[in-house]
Amino acid sequence: MSIQPTLSTTRFLAASRCNGQRCLSLQELVRELIDLATDHANLLGVGYARLAESGMAWVLSRLSVEMEKWPAMHSTYTLTTWVESFSRLFSSRCFELREGGEEGPVIGYIRSIWAAIDVASRRPADLSELTPLAEAASARQCPIAPHPRLRMPEESEERQYTFMATDIDCNRHVTTARYVELILDSLTLDDYDREEIGRFDITFTHEALAGQKATIETARCDDGVLITAIKAAEEEARQFCIARQAMRPRQQPVATNQNI
Template sequence: MKFDNYFDQQFELRYFEMNKLGLATPTIMLGLLEETAADHCYAIDHSIFDLFKMNVGWVLVSGVLQMDRYPSYKEKITIRTWLSSYSSIKGYRENIIFDENQNIIGRAKGLWVFFDIEKRKPIPIFNTIKEQWSFFNTSSIEHDIKKKINAVDSAHYTKQFTVHRFDTDMNKHVNNIRYLQWVIESIPEDIVDNYYLHTIDGRFIAEAQYSDTVLSLTKELPSATAFEHTIKIEGSDKICATAHTHWKTY
């Protein structure tokens, strides 16, 4: 894929980002994607911290990550990002992950909404941001991230967590990476030990608050390595997130 209007960020994978096999974890890959998005904001003089001072920020409402392989310790990767489309309040961020030889090892797409942190509602994206975004009208991955993912009706596996202060981000809501961690915690141990997360497709529906008790519900799908997930508030009908995951052997 060749075009000019994109933003690249390079990373070298570090020891604490590895699993026991010496490969980057899924949560680390999501973290690097977030870091790239934040650096893209910084590069156009609208850093996340500058926006926060104005009481605004970006909120991820849906997204997909697909990894063909995970980078290893000390491996250098490049994440390429751009906006493929946007409206007055939201935009689709595309991502391609390259190894040192420019082979594609992963892809991701996210739908982000510009957000008033105090009022907890979407607002129009600043014109100065839209004018400077790296924009190219093509997708990194063909996947509909607007399609609804139904909540789990009866779970095969359940884990319980309490929302701590470090689970929330500067926008005062639970970071999407934490949801992925909770999802993986409720996956059968045999799957986590012998397979890698190939694809996660998620929807972020409602906010969990500090001190809430959340349940991570996982249901096996007909495919032995595919699962349906729901994060909900214990003792209520409040659904915070839903997801599908697909796992592959190393």
């Protein structure tokens, strides 16, 4: 089987996938990244069905999104993905986001790290048998910094949340997009009218399940950075994920009094 090293998709940005600032929302971008990664994995023969044969499932371990510009409502943009590297425990996958078609200007890059879990034990699984991943690894560059090590500052604000049925995906744990939404809610609508995300990093450490109670801790740093951790709301609480949002002044003013 010939290896297809990259996969691209061109999308029209409908209003239903926009945020209050009429741009592509981060959670929608994350969903699209996962869908495109899934499609490429299927083309390579290492998708959901192949892993299920070995009792495994893909999980996202780390994600870094760096954007020069966010696609605006009713615009067109193109996402391209490729495998950067592959090891026994992790696969590194990158994405490029262009304005318009495949020849349009680049407006963002994304790095992601994927692992597999044993569905029965919920423990990390060995990817060594997935040889198409090694064959697909590309020398194509992703010119953004690697994922940083994230630590929670000592002082933070807290709020509580209980994971519900609609927060759960096909692997029976909380979806990546739901974590992102909870993290984004650390700021207000007015905050996002003034500022936009320049870079977003998130690390996943443990899975959360329906019915679990969570504590969401947010620390605001002096340099426009927010650190948010989502933890189990119990003693010796395990951390589900931790994220870093680097904010910048919004490039275009937001029209708050216009209808679509």
